[in-house]
Every structure is written in structure tokens, then in C-alpha cells.
Amino acid sequence: MSESPPVVGKIADKDSARSAELAAGRDKPREGRVAERDVERQLYLVIGGTGDLMRRKLLPALFRLLAKGPGRDRVGVLAAARNPSLNDESYRAWAREALVAAGIAPDDPDLAWCDMFLHYQSLGKETPEDFARLARRVGELEQQHALPGNRVFNVAVPPLALPTVVNGLAEAGLHRGPGWARIVVEKPFGSDLESARALNDLLHQHFDEARIYRIDHYLGKETVQNLLVFRFVNAIFESLWNRDRISSVQITVAEKVGIDARGSFFDQVGTLRDMVQNHLTQLLALTAMEMPVALDRDNIRDEKVKVLRAVDEITPADVIFGQYAAGEIDGQPVKGYREEAEAPDSETETFAALRLHLNNWRWWGVPFYLCTGKRLPKRVTQIVVTFRCPVLQCLPPFVCNIQCNQLIIAIEPREGFDLCFQVKVPGQEIRMEGQRLSFRYADAFGPLRDAYETLLLDVMEGDPTFFVRADEVDASWRIYDTLLKARPPVLRYPAGTWGPPEVVGLMEGEDWHAESEESRGRRCDRR
Ligand SMILES: NC(=O)c1ccc[n+]([C@@H]2O[C@H](COP(=O)([O-])OP(=O)(O)OC[C@H]3O[C@@H](n4cnc5c(N)ncnc54)[C@H](OP(=O)(O)O)[C@@H]3O)[C@@H](O)[C@H]2O)c1
DSSP, rough: OOOOOOOOOOOOHHHHHHHHHHHHHHOOOOOHHHTTTTTEEEEEEETTTSSSSSIIIIIHHHHHHHHHGGGGGEEEEEEEESSTOOOHHHHHHHHHHHHHHHOOTTTTTGGHHHHEEEEEEOTTTOOHHHHHHHHHHHHHHHHTTOOOOEEEEEEEEEEEGHHHHHHHHTTTTTGGGGEEEEEEOOOOOOOHHHHHHHHHHHHHHHHHGGGGEOOOGGGGGGHHHOOOOHHHHHHHHHOOOOTTEEEEEEEEEESOOTTTTOOOHHOOOHHIIIIIIIIIHHHHHHHHOOOOOOSSHHHHHHHHHHHHHHHHOGEEEEEEEEEEESEEEETTEEEHHHTTTTTTTTOOSSSEEEEEEEEETTTTOOEEEEEESSSSSSSSEEEEEEEEOOSSSOSOBBOOOOOEEEEEEEESSSSSEEEEEEEEEESSSSOEEEEEEEEEHHHHOSEEEEHHHHHHHHHTTTTTTOOEEEEEEHHHHHHHHHHHHSOOOOEEEEEESSSSSTHHHTTTTTTTTTTTTGGOOOOOOOO
């Protein structure tokens, strides 16, 4: 009789049950998932309920989670913002428009959810009386929907407004209701180590760490969550996942877009804070972490923190900063950053490439390249793991360099992965060609759900596994602290190119794989 090995982790509680699903890869998109999951009755408050994030991401996610199916009366939604001229009725009209813009059919009968479960409350000038009014409204809605006093506060306001909101909620006693209270905080989480620590101190005055959900929406992406299953369930990869077999890892987030309407916000932030400290660093942690004792909230995050703490100090030679100048994308002229941001002297980086080293046994000597930028030739997010080439070439020399094996984990736009290898081209001559074994999520499972949908459901269920813990925030800001204090020069690159040419030097002779994608399938003829 064959005996299967134990599933990683203990199936003892809600979190472990989720882990078991992950390990089995069975957590497929479903409709009306709240009904199927262990979601307690609760009020979901969005402070900043009229903003861009609510309109484009939170509201469509709430609708898809709550409006369909029998579980919808378990969760009431209350949006709050300062705007005094909105009421339930006008807010619902705004919400319907936003949902239709997000792709919901205008005649979808589930839009009636807005009229039954969606409410608005003004925060006015955010005086103590305004927050007391909010508290009274919360109490009324909990009665109206027969909710037991469990509350989520999803704070989606500009970063400078966060302390006012958190203190206002606490002073009104909203976090000490009859049930539990959870707080969701959007990125950016601070602007450096010091401000992140101050923000953590503020949150900890009112909420236990276990109740704080810091969102990095990359952690809600199926392909990113799948990194755990891919690495720790498929033993063929895990046995190769070390310095003996891997020569480098490249993590790329390339964007075609510029800064759009975010000019004044972005100019104070830059790519290192906006993308590298959070999204790319999370991808690094999941790629490099050790296998956790169990796939649960604390063990996964403990291992991620260890990776972040192992990152060696970054020297100036390890970094290239760039800023796009005018150029062309898809044959169309585009403005340079300074013109787009209306900041003629700006030295804000729109591109960053970094070479990181990890001071641990598994990864010693293996460079991790993090590359991200705006106005690059195409949109792609991927992790490319390059395996070491054979130590001896038994075949005769070829007219091009043979590509070593690579694993490409594609996160955007076509989620999946490719394993790249060389094959002999049929015929008498020895000729070789790069080929790939490919897997695409969409082909196997259909469209994937949006990351916010996944994360908001986790919040409702009380599962913080894929949220960033306070010590992770601390450890990731610490990596970049020196760099933020002594910034490298910002080099220019024309929009529509792959960043400053100096990146080639940083990569130590290696291709930047997002750029050299086309060459991967090339033929190698005998010399
Ligand atoms: N938009 C995105 O795609 C995105 C992505 C990731 C993270 N985020 C983060 O999410 C947060 C919100 O972003 P957003 O793009 O939605 O911003 P936004 O479009 O400027 O909206 C801000 C929202 O907060 C409200 N607000 C502003 N100041 C407030 C205050 N002092 N107290 C209470 N409410 C206040 C605004 O309404 P009133 O002015 O009427 O109060 C509005 O509802 C930011 O921290 C942002 O960094 C956004």
C-alpha cells in the first residue's frame, strides 16, 4: 500500500485548512465565495470610500465577494469620506457607475446589493463629534443588519490622513465594539524605516498585531501565492533551489505606463519606495525563503523575515537609478518624466535596478537582481531563475552562446511558468535550439480572480498569512535605508527603452531577461 507523505502543516484550525487548500492547489475562483467560506457576520467599513482605490479595486472586489449568492447578508458595507454632500442614495448611484465601469453589466440583477447593503457616512471635518456620529451610524447599521459588532476598518485614505483616521476611530471607541475589530492599511506603509516604525507604533496603540492587515496586493496574486506550492510541493525544484544549482535570480516588474495623473504623489516617492521596497522585496522573500515548519500565517512570515534580514548591505556599485526622458512607445511619441510630472528639475527615479546578495548558506554568491521601471517597452512581471551551465561542454563549439536552463515564473501578463532548455534540431548536423515547457493558469483554470478579491476575503475570514507583518515592514525598509539616505545619481533613458544602458554592467555580463526574451528561442549552429 502506498502512503502519501504528510501535507505540510497541521490541519488544526481555519488557517491550516486554508494552507491545506493551497498545498493541494484546489483554491479555484468561485462566485459568491463568502457563502462557502468561514466568514462571520460583520460590518466592513471603508474609510476613503470615494477614492480611486475604492472605485477601481475595493468596490468591485466587495461586489464580487458579497453580491452574489446566499452569504450576502453576512456583511454590510459602510463607506466613509469627508464629503458632506453625499448620502446613501447618491453614494449608491456613484457605486453603481463605478461597478459598471469595472465591467459589471448595467442590468446585472445583483446590483440591487448596493441598495440593500451599501451605505455612506460623512466624516465632515473629522472632529471628535464626526467620529462619534460615525460610531452611532455603525451601531444603527449593526442593528439593521443583525450584525454582532465584528468590524473591519479598511483605511484607504492618503498616507498623511492615516493618523487622524486611526486616532479618530479609536477615540470614538469603534475598535472596542462588542465583537472583534480588524484594520486594513494600504501601501505605502511609511516612507522610510523611521516613519514606518512610527506608523507601526500608532497602530499598535489601538490594535494587536494579529488584527492589522497591511496590504501588498502582489501577495494576493495566485501566481505569487503559488510560489509556495511550486517550491515546497514539487520536490524536483526544491532540490535544485540553492547556490550549487542556481547562478542568478532576476525579478522584473516592467511597466509601459508612465505616471499618468499621479505626478505630484509619485515625485515625492520614486520607484524605490513605490515598487522595490514592497512588491519586488516580497517576491524576493518568497523566492528565497526556507521551507516553513507549516504553511500558516506565522511560519511563512517568519521565514520571509529571515530572508530580508539576510540581505547584505547595498553598495553604490549595486544600484542603477534612472528617469525616463521623451521617447517612443509602440511607435507613438511620449513625454519625458519631468514634463509629465511638471517637475522640470526632478531627480526622482522612475527606474531602479539592484543587485542584492543574501548572507545565508543557501544563497551565498548568487546575485538577486531586482529591476523595475516605467515607460519600458512592454509590461511584464516575472522571476527568472537561471540554473548553472554544464561544467564541461562535451559538444563542439557553437556559433552562439548556449543558454543555460531557466525557469521563468510569469506573474503578468500571462500567469504561469516556462522551463527553458536546449534541444537538438532534427537532422544530420548537430544544431541546437532553445525550447520551453510552458504552463499557463488561464489554460488550465480559466481567468484568475483579482488580487484584491482574494485579500479582502482573507480579511473577512481573519487570515493574515498574505499580509505584511510589522517585523517584515521593518526588515524591508532596513534593506534600503542607506540607499534612501545617500541616493545614487539618476541616469536618463529614453522612454520605450530598457532603462539606462549602465544596467548591462550591473548584470555582470548576464542578459536582462525581460529585454532579451526574443533571443531565448534562438538556434545555435555548429561553428
Ligand atoms: N489608487 C490606487 O490604485 C492605489 C493602489 C495602492 C494603494 N493605494 C493607496 O490607497 C490610499 C487611497 O488611495 P486613492 O488612490 O483611493 O486616493 P484618492 O483617490 O485621493 O482618495 C482618497 C479617499 O480618502 C478620502 N480622504 C482624503 N483625506 C481624508 C481624510 N483626511 N480623512 C478621511 N478621508 C479622507 C477621500 O475623500 P474626501 O476627500 O471626501 O475625504 C477619498 O475618499 C492611499 O494610501 C494610496 O497610496 C491606492
